[in-house]
Amino acid sequence: MGKRPLIVVNFKTYAEGTGENAIRMAQYCEEVSASSGVEIVVCPQAPDIYRVSNSVKIPVFAQHTDGAGAGSHTGHITAECVKSAGAGGTLINHSERRLLLADIDSAVQAARRAGLSAIICTNNVAVTIAAAMLAPQFVAIEPPELIGSGIPVSKADPDIVRGSVSAVKRVAPHVDVLCGAGISKGEDVAAALELGTAGVLLASGVVKSKDPKAALFDLVKSI
Amino acid sequence: MGKRPLIVVNFKTYAEGTGENAIRMAQYCEEVSASSGVEIVVCPQAPDIYRVSNSVKIPVFAQHTDGAGAGSHTGHITAECVKSAGAGGTLINHSERRLLLADIDSAVQAARRAGLSAIICTNNVAVTIAAAMLAPQFVAIEPPELIGSGIPVSKADPDIVRGSVSAVKRVAPHVDVLCGAGISKGEDVAAALELGTAGVLLASGVVKSKDPKAALFDLVKSI
Amino acid sequence: MGKRPLIVVNFKTYAEGTGENAIRMAQYCEEVSASSGVEIVVCPQAPDIYRVSNSVKIPVFAQHTDGAGAGSHTGHITAECVKSAGAGGTLINHSERRLLLADIDSAVQAARRAGLSAIICTNNVAVTIAAAMLAPQFVAIEPPELIGSGIPVSKADPDIVRGSVSAVKRVAPHVDVLCGAGISKGEDVAAALELGTAGVLLASGVVKSKDPKAALFDLVKSI
Amino acid sequence: MGKRPLIVVNFKTYAEGTGENAIRMAQYCEEVSASSGVEIVVCPQAPDIYRVSNSVKIPVFAQHTDGAGAGSHTGHITAECVKSAGAGGTLINHSERRLLLADIDSAVQAARRAGLSAIICTNNVAVTIAAAMLAPQFVAIEPPELIGSGIPVSKADPDIVRGSVSAVKRVAPHVDVLCGAGISKGEDVAAALELGTAGVLLASGVVKSKDPKAALFDLVKSI
Numbered sequence: 001m002g003k004r005p006l007i008v009v010n011f012k013t014y015a016e017g018t019g020e021n022a023i024r025m026a027q028y029c030e031e032v033s034a035s036s037g038v039e040i041v042v043c044p045q046a047p048d049i050y051r052v053s054n055s056v057k058i059p060v061f062a063q064h065t066d067g068a069g070a071g072s073h074t075g076h077i078t079a080e081c082v083k084s085a086g087a088g089g090t091l092i093n094h095s096e097r098r099l100l101l102a103d104i105d106s107a108v109q110a111a112r113r114a115g116l117s118a119i120i121c122t123n124n125v126a127v128t129i130a131a132a133m134l135a136p137q138f139v140a141i142e143p144p145e146l147i148g149s150g151i152p153v154s155k156a157d158p159d160i161v162r163g164s165v166s167a168v169k170r171v172a173p174h175v176d177v178l179c180g181a182g183i184s185k186g187e188d189v190a191a192a193l194e195l196g197t198a199g200v201l202l203a204s205g206v207v208k209s210k211d212p213k214a215a216l217f218d219l220v221k222s223i
Numbered sequence: 224m225g226k227r228p229l230i231v232v233n234f235k236t237y238a239e240g241t242g243e244n245a246i247r248m249a250q251y252c253e254e255v256s257a258s259s260g261v262e263i264v265v266c267p268q269a270p271d272i273y274r275v276s277n278s279v280k281i282p283v284f285a286q287h288t289d290g291a292g293a294g295s296h297t298g299h300i301t302a303e304c305v306k307s308a309g310a311g312g313t314l315i316n317h318s319e320r321r322l323l324l325a326d327i328d329s330a331v332q333a334a335r336r337a338g339l340s341a342i343i344c345t346n347n348v349a350v351t352i353a354a355a356m357l358a359p360q361f362v363a364i365e366p367p368e369l370i371g372s373g374i375p376v377s378k379a380d381p382d383i384v385r386g387s388v389s390a391v392k393r394v395a396p397h398v399d400v401l402c403g404a405g406i407s408k409g410e411d412v413a414a415a416l417e418l419g420t421a422g423v424l425l426a427s428g429v430v431k432s433k434d435p436k437a438a439l440f441d442l443v444k445s446i
Numbered sequence: 447m448g449k450r451p452l453i454v455v456n457f458k459t460y461a462e463g464t465g466e467n468a469i470r471m472a473q474y475c476e477e478v479s480a481s482s483g484v485e486i487v488v489c490p491q492a493p494d495i496y497r498v499s500n501s502v503k504i505p506v507f508a509q510h511t512d513g514a515g516a517g518s519h520t521g522h523i524t525a526e527c528v529k530s531a532g533a534g535g536t537l538i539n540h541s542e543r544r545l546l547l548a549d550i551d552s553a554v555q556a557a558r559r560a561g562l563s564a565i566i567c568t569n570n571v572a573v574t575i576a577a578a579m580l581a582p583q584f585v586a587i588e589p590p591e592l593i594g595s596g597i598p599v600s601k602a603d604p605d606i607v608r609g610s611v612s613a614v615k616r617v618a619p620h621v622d623v624l625c626g627a628g629i630s631k632g633e634d635v636a637a638a639l640e641l642g643t644a645g646v647l648l649a650s651g652v653v654k655s656k657d658p659k660a661a662l663f664d665l666v667k668s669i
Numbered sequence: 670m671g672k673r674p675l676i677v678v679n680f681k682t683y684a685e686g687t688g689e690n691a692i693r694m695a696q697y698c699e700e701v702s703a704s705s706g707v708e709i710v711v712c713p714q715a716p717d718i719y720r721v722s723n724s725v726k727i728p729v730f731a732q733h734t735d736g737a738g739a740g741s742h743t744g745h746i747t748a749e750c751v752k753s754a755g756a757g758g759t760l761i762n763h764s765e766r767r768l769l770l771a772d773i774d775s776a777v778q779a780a781r782r783a784g785l786s787a788i789i790c791t792n793n794v795a796v797t798i799a800a801a802m803l804a805p806q807f808v809a810i811e812p813p814e815l816i817g818s819g820i821p822v823s824k825a826d827p828d829i830v831r832g833s834v835s836a837v838k839r840v841a842p843h844v845d846v847l848c849g850a851g852i853s854k855g856e857d858v859a860a861a862l863e864l865g866t867a868g869v870l871l872a873s874g875v876v877k878s879k880d881p882k883a884a885l886f887d888l889v890k891s892i
Contacts, residue, residue: 012295012296012297013291013295013296013297013299014295018303019303019307019308020307045300045301046269046270047272047304047305047308048304050271063298064297064298070236071236071237072237072319072370072426073236074287074318075287075314076268076319078236080242081241081242081270081271082270084242084271085242085270087270091297091298094298095297095771096298096299097297098769098770098772099770100767100768101767101799102791102792102796104770105793122770122771124774126802126803126804127770127771127803130770130774130799130803131770133795133840134795148295171802316547321549322546323545323546323547324544324546324547324550324573325569325573326544328573345548346551347551350547350548350551350580352579353547353551354576356572356575357573394579456743458740459741459742459743459747460739461739461749464739464749465749465750465754466753489743491745491750493715493719493750493754493756494753494754509744510743514682516682516684517681517683518765518817518873519681519682519765520681520682520733520760520764520872521732521760521763522766523715524682526684527716530689530716531688531717531720537743537744540744541743542745594741649741650741
């Protein structure tokens with residue numbers, strides 16, 4: 001494929017990844033990305049996107065954007081706004097921020113119009129395929145029961161990853177598959193790539209680590 | 224009371240109040256606030272809070288914050304994060320971003336812990352009283368059918384405003400009542416204050432105005 | 447007060463309280479109500495209301511109704527419809543079916559128009575008071591962490607019950623307070639009544655019991 | 670195909686299709702189905718399913734079912750329960766009762782386990798294809814702006830119907846496509862069938878008609 005593997009680090013609302021800490025965490029990611037050549041994307045909370053994207057050169061993604069555009073949509077996060085704040089993409093439908101099917105579609109469309117990459121998060125093979133038909137750049141399969149568990153999906157449930165990769169390749173070949181949930185080590189990433197994914201989505205494995213930089217170096221070591 | 228009347232300008236996701244435009248719009252508000260002595264609060268989209276709060280000295284409020292704190296809450300907007308980005312308060316439960324009752328309560332609690340003022344938006348007298356029992360700083364009564372109508376609530380439905388003010392005064396005397404929907408002129412603001420409110424919440428009347436600064440000067444002229 | 451204590455048995459979607467089983471479970475409740483003089487209300491799933499209400503003479507409540515009336519509201523459960531099916535009341539905002547604040551208000555209004563009693567479920571003292579301001583017949587305080595725990599709220603957290611009772615008495619004296627979560631024995635009911643409640647809301651303690659009739663007799667024995 | 674065209678009549682929460690009226694409306698549908706040989710399915714509110722299915726021999730579908738099974742799911746409508754009440758299928762994700770993507774998937778799975786047919790309602794071609802990947806029996810494309818408009822989708826937007834039919838045939842050939850929105854006359858049904866659909870979904874065109882039986886006879890006349 002020629003593409004570099006992708007590691008997406010979701011800061012969630014962890015204190016370690018919020019406000020000033022978000023900048024420092026993003027700088028760790030940038031440093032490891034620069035020295036390893038692995039593409040690392042960071043996802044801070046919406047109010048931190050501007051600060052973070054002005055502090056690092058690696059891609060910054062939103063954790064969520066809505067399908068709403070300009071208009072009477074108080075409290076919504078528009079793709080245009082996060083783009084203007086420096087984001088290059090967005091998670092959509094994370095398991096902690098699930099959306100209506102019609103709203104996932106409009107969020108993907110809004111991201112496309114604004115020039116943002118979209119990663120739709122999903123929970124099983126059928127939903128992954130459905131999401132892929134909405135034509136995002138990525139789908140990220142994350143079995144909810146493994147999120148934050150420390151048990152990597154790439155080991156605990158390789159079939160769900162393999163099944164997602166092969167089905168998406170068949171029906172939506174331009175969509176890349178990521179996997180997430182329980183990823184914290186380089187061997188988990190290696191296993192994910194061997195299963196045919198384009199990379200991984202993780203959070204606590206880095207952000208809640210006592211030594212995030214060491215955790216990041218471990219993640220990329222086998223790529 | 225000794226308190227100054229309050230004008231809350233909600234930028235919604237209007238193009239005229241997003242990104243660089245959010246800064247300019249906030250500066251207009253700051254200028255009119257400074258020259259009139261009227262307190263004006265601006266509510267930009269979450270990704271714009273940092274930029275706006277670093278550009279003006281008037282209070283910046285979020286359009287929405289969640290009750291979630293630090294943790295696994297991808298895509299949520301925490302009170303701590305918007306506080307760290309420079310916000311001094313937040314709208315909660317705007318008619319375009321309604322919340323579960325239990326989540327309004329936790330959002331008010333989270334705002335309080337973070338040192339943010341909370342304005343709960345409501346749609347009728349009963350809901351206003353219920354919201355006031357959750358002990359925010361403000362409740363803002365906005366009949367949904369009048370939002371964006373150009374017909375000011377203070378004229379179209381003075382009873383809903385008067386009823387909210389008197390009921391809140393009786394059961395939750397520390398909570399101030401704002402009113403919104405259809406407000407665009409100084410006489411609407413004057414009428415709202417005469418009905419006993421602490422101020423108004425408005426959006427298109429300023430942000431979609433051809434001349435927002437003139438609209439703002441008109442708003443404050445009779446205070 | 448002269449009122450009889452009230453026991454509300456929520457069948458949830460338990461197999462033991464669905465379809466034909468719902469009728470049998472309701473008949474147990476009717477039998478114990480008749481022989482003890484304690485008022486017992488049963489809450490089957492919406493599709494079972496008609497059958498259950500035609501099989502027993504005790505009150506049947508819905509587990510949820512929407513605020514929508516007649517019109518284009520596919521998939522909503524109207525108060526008129528459950529009334530026509532034989533219901534006498536409804537739970538609103540159960541912790542497993544939380545609603546927007548504005549929708550709780552319209553659901554209470556719709557119940558009132560249809561002649562249904564409304565029980566708004568709540569999670570803490572502040573939310574209980576807020577709910578009481580919407581003028582339902584009952585509020586039912588159920589700390590979510592105790593639901594299904596087997597640890598009765600009336601013992602684990604008497605202050606939340608006492609606080610709810612005294613606050614509601616002060617600001618909304620016509621609203622009766624129930625409590626729920628973890629209730630399974632007669633002594634839990636007795637404790638709840640001593641704390642000033644009008645009765646209890648329970649589910650698994652009866653419906654999932656090996657001997658529901660014995661469980662019911664135990665519940666009412668100390669009343 | 671050998672299959673008979675299908676007409677699905679959604680009673681929504683219309684007074685004319687609720688309670689005793691639901692039985693009479695279903696009987697009209699049964700009469701027209703019997704005399705024309707066209708398959709007509711009726712969708713009453715959940716509390717009416719039992720009464721309606723015991724009054725007519727044509728299929729009765731729910732307007733909504735949840736993915737939840739037996740358990741602690743107060744206020745949810747389980748597939749098992751509507752099946753036990755006599756339903757043979759269910760609408761899922763109607764535009765007036767939109768669901769999270771993951772919940773559409775679990776609702777389809779729950780319907781399948783209970784032996785119910787599932788019709789997923791959708792709003793555009795991309796969403797229709799996504800829904801079809803979840804393997805329901807039917808997808809029903811209904812552009813929201815045409816619902817209740819009296820302007821039939823089969824005339825106003827034949828491309829959305831044609832596009833849905835051809836895309837679904839390609840990626841999910843076992844899923845049949847229905848179309849809805851604005852359908853009220855026999856010629857609309859004929860147009861829908863010519864576009865390759867298996868039938869239509871309609872509501873007000875029959876249920877709010879002054880003479881529902883005449884409206885039904887008109888609908889089937891050109892089949």
